[in-house]
Amino acid sequence: MKLSQEQLAEFDRNGFLVIPDLFSAEEVTEIRRAMEKAFAEDHPANVREKKSGVVRTAMGLHLRDETFAKLVRHPRLVEPAQQIAGENLYVQQVKINVKAAFEGEQWQWHQDFSTHHHDDGVPEPLALNLHIFLDDVTDFNGPLYFFKGSQEFGSVATLHDTETTSYALWVVEQDKVREISESCELVAATGKAGTALIFGDCLVHGSPPNMSPWNRAIFSLILNPVANAYAKEQRQDHHHHRDLTPVRPLADDCLLEPAL
Numbered sequence: 096m097k098l099s100q101e102q103l104a105e106f107d108r109n110g111f112l113v114i115p116d117l118f119s120a121e122e123v124t125e126i127r128r129a130m131e132k133a134f135a136e137d138h139p140a141n142v143r144e145k146k147s148g149v150v151r152t153a154m155g156l157h158l159r160d161e162t163f164a165k166l167v168r169h170p171r172l173v174e175p176a177q178q179i180a181g182e183n184l185y186v187q188q189v190k191i192n193v194k195a196a197f198e199g200e201q202w203q204w205h206q207d208f209s210t211h212h213h214d215d216g217v218p219e220p221l222a223l224n225l226h227i228f229l230d231d232v233t234d235f236n237g238p239l240y241f242f243k244g245s246q247e248f249g250s251v252a253t254l255h256d257t258e259t260t261s262y263a264l265w266v267v268e269q270d271k272v273r274e275i276s277e278s279c280e281l282v283a284a285t286g287k288a289g290t291a292l293i294f295g296d297c298l299v300h301g302s303p304p305n306m307s308p309w310n311r312a313i314f315s316l317i318l319n320p321v322a323n324a325y326a327k328e329q330r331q332d333h334h335h336h337r338d339l340t341p342v343r344p345l346a347d348d349c350l351l352e353p354a355l
């Protein structure tokens with residue numbers, strides 16, 4: 096699947112792109128089946144919320160289930176990413192951030208690049224984050240908030256926050272967030288299950304706690320150009336996979352074909 100010139104221009108301008116209905120209800124059901132299995136596992140790559148202990152994020156999924164092994168090669172994710180970031184991309188990170196009803200905690204203001212750079216030694220902010228909504232994401236169940244166009248600020252100074260949640264994150268300082276808010280509109284990325292999002296490594300984003308009674312699960316695949324690979328291996332590999340083999344897209348119906 097290829098993005099149109101208008102979609103590419105929108106991505107350049109806003110730093111993100113929303114694609115409604117990219118995955119069908121049947122495909123979402125298949126991904127959710129694999130998700131339930133992964134969440135039920137007692138696995139070191141399942142990170143739990145600090146307060147409640149429910150799963151916050153389940154990582155390394157393409158190495159844990161065949162459905163996710165196919166999803167990281169899905170042409171509706173990989174081909175748009177190749178249009179933006181070049182042909183040779185490796186699978187950097189594969190996860191579902193669930194943000195459970197009542198219990199899901201916040202993701203502080205950040206740029207993904209800060210973590211990729213400080214923790215993994217990625218040289219340039221060229222990685223792409225590709226999301227698929229696995230629940231309807233509304234204003235109420237903890238959607239991502241994007242500062243539209245904030246990628247224009249480039250890579251900004253960050254602080255390593257190991258306290259606020261169970262997931263250590265390099266976060267943008269409040270004064271900087273205030274400055275960015277003066278020129279960039281804040282938008283909530285909402286949509287029905289099956290909606291996809293693509294955003295770049297310098298987009299400033301975060302998400303509030305989920306106090307609603309509705310879960311909010313989002314699949315996230317980070318692809319990074321092979322030529323821009325990690326230079327540090329200090330984190331466990333489910334945070335940043337080491338296999339630099341470029342992903343090649345499978346057939347469009349790969350998720351629904353029976354297992355071999």
Ligand code: SIN
Binds near residue numbers: 192194237238301302
């Ligand atoms: C992220 O920024 O990577 C996660 C945000 C979220 O899942 O709400």
Ligand code: MN
Binds near residue numbers: 205206207300
């Ligand atoms: Mn992020």
